[in-house]
Amino acid sequence: MNAQIPNTKIGMFDSFSNIGSPAIPGEVTYNHAAQKYKIKASGKNIWFGTDSFSFLSKEMTGDFIIQTKIDFIGEGHEPHRKTGIMLRSSNAANSAMVACTVHGDGLLALQYRKTDGADVEEIKFEKNGANVIQLEKRGTTYTMSVATLGELYTVEKIEGIDLGDTLVSGLYVCSHNDNFFEEVEFTNTRIFNTAADDLQQYKDYLGSLLEVLDVKTGERTVLANSEGSWQAPNWTPDGKTLIYNANGKLYNFDLASKTSSELFTDFAIKNNNDHVLTFDGTQIGISHHAKESDGQSLIYTLPVTGGTPKLVTKKSPSYLHGWSPDNKFLIYTAERKGAYNLFKISVDGGKETQLTNTDGLDDGSEYSPDGKYIYFNSTRTGTMQVWRMDANGKNQTQLTFDEYNDWFPHVSPDNKWLVFISFPKEVPADKHPFYERCYIRLMPIEGGEPKVIGYVYGGQGTMNVPSWSPDGSKIAFVSNGYF
Secondary structure, X not given: OOEEEOOOOEOOEOEEEEEOOOOOOOEEEEEOOOOEEEEEEOOOOEXXXXXXXXXXXXXXXXXXXXXEEEEEEOOOOOOOOEEEEEEEOOOOOOXXXXXXXXXOOOOXXXXXXXXXXXXXXXEEOOOOXXXXXXXXXXXXXXXXXXXXXXXXXXXXXXXXXXOOOEEEEEEEEEOOOOOOOEEEEEEEEEEEEOOOOOOOOOOOOOOEEEEEEEOOOOOEEEEEEEOOOEXXXXXXXXXXXXXXXXXXXXXXXXXXXXXXXXXXXXXXXXXXXXXXXXXXXXXXXXXEEOHHHOOOEEEXXXXXXXXXXXXXXXXXXXXXXXXXXXXXXXXXEEEEOOEEXXXXXXXXXXXXXXXXXXOOEEEEEEEOOOOOEEEEEEOOOOOXXXXXXXXXXXXXXXXXXXXXXXXXXXXXXXXXXXXXXEEOOOOOOOOOOOOEEEEEEEEEOOOXXXXXXXXXXXXXXXXXXXXXXXXXXXXXXXXXXXX
16 A cells, blocks of 8 residues: 555645555655745665655646755765655556656666566766756656756756656655655755647747745745746836736736736837836836837837836837936847847937947847946857947957857846856757746856856746846746646
């Protein structure tokens, strides 16, 4: 018999099971406020033809990703105590399965049982030790990704394992010794549907999670979710509100009440996700796809409390990205003469000033809080990289240099740090898709080695507008495809 807590919602999971009848039944707790799970379990092993462990799970179908951060509690009794993410054909002790496994001694392995009752096989990682783990199912291919918080993922995969149409999937703990408990805490646990190959961007959408990330600890908190597409949260300077885009409109999300209300923008109801607040939070700039420009984007301004937008740019397409700290100028990406470059214009409109002139794509411009520099991203050296220039467009200097495509650098309020989104090299340099496996990375303002602070399924609209909290401790962003 497998002792279970069936049909009892435990966070995002549906049941807790003691697979293979461990001598000491396991326990699970969920801290709703902290969004943390803790599993206390015994169990002989997960190996050979049958398993014995404790399992927090839900039934899932299709393709998906499960990710979490794990922390063993205490020194433990066995170096081969193990934990991780598991996908099984059933809760039978001999079930076919695939597991992303972290051992107490740091051993990392992608473990799998191809058929019911078969011995477990594994692919060991050269890397030792990790606390951020992810397991992705895509058809009959399973990909395990591991990192120590701050690092890029190391990846292994196995192909050709058919676990059936409905999988029992979730988090597990095995003490490797039936005489003792082992405890593991799970944070940043997320389950995401992934986009189908035939998904049409700007037409088909996955669900959205509105999240806040602590820059120092990497801990994430889900504030709200939607089955539709939420994008691009700004943080107001008073720290009380996030402003996001959904279906062409803007919304205020009150952080105290966790409720949303529409921000009135009058005729501008086809806004893209390029809305930006002034540094003092009194005005907001928007990019609205206007009838008078044949549906192309024009830039407007209005009070942050709402109102009738005032047109700033007469030429289109123009995509807003930044305000000057003195509220006098707007900077933006615009297509002129077949190329996308960066421009500057008075808040009152008039003649625009071209700041960059390259054949590639320049985008994501943002002033530093002191007004001395503009940070942006550019494909001019082949991949999308982060750049800096003087406020007048001079001294354009590259700041990132690796194989990732880096988008939308945002400057911290204290002018010491940059955060940006990094897409893998497989994504074309000039594309920032809605649904991709990407990172949020942190780097000193003057450049240096970027550090991963967020492991995200998201992309276009995740963090393409300034989204630092006023005290510089957190980032607001959107992840996609929540299950």
